[in-house]
Amino acid sequence: MTDTASEHAPLGRRERKKAATRQALADAALRLFTERGYDQVGIRDIAEAADVSTTTLFKHFPSKEALVFDEGDEIRAALLAAVRERPAGQSIPRALRDHVLRARLPKGADADPRFVQLLELVDATPALRAYARHMWMQHEIDLAAVIAEESGAPADDPMCRALAHFALEARDLGHGSPDPEAAVNGAFALLERGWSEGRRDAAS
DSSP, X not given: OOOHHXXXXXXXXXXXXXHHHHHHHHHHHHHHHHHXXXXXXXXXXXXXXXXXXXXXXXXXXXXXXXXXXXXXXXXXXHHHHHHHTOOTTOOHHHHHHHHHHHHHSOOSTTSOHHHHHHHHHHHTOHHHHHHHHHHHHTTHHHHHXXXXXXXXXXXXXXHHHHHHHHHHHGGGTTTTOSOHHHHHHHHHHHHHHHHHHHHHHHHO
16 A cells, blocks of 8 residues: 555656656647647657657557547546535435536636537547547446445445446437537436436335
């Protein structure tokens, strides 16, 4: 186990250099993809824009898609925290709905322009949408486990797995819709009713 002091120790020079290179590559990729279109940009273009070799790029990112999606652990942590740290009295489907809307449709002055730009790029690029869905859906089992834990259900409860699956699927319902928020809200309204009724039936 890593002690607290080690967890918060400042990065060494080598780690800082690696982090800076990763960030430079990710920034270059987003800029080029936005300017030219995802399919018109190659790995060599990105490496040259970040002033590194293609070999260096592949040391940091295993694929072209990975240059866009580099926060899998953070996404998982935020998703699970949405359930564990929801306000008292808030249902699990409502907590997941709020989290999906924040992740899918950032709004207001606090929305990071770079994140909004990234979402627009993903929505406009079929290959990235497919990759994003794969990355998002891979958290289903972990989410189901937390739902079971929070609701006092058995770890293998099928209702918890179903809620996790359909809550994650709901994220993409707004794609191509004239009102993405309404589409997501409608899906979660259905999940909320089904979850509440199913839990009552299970308890009776």
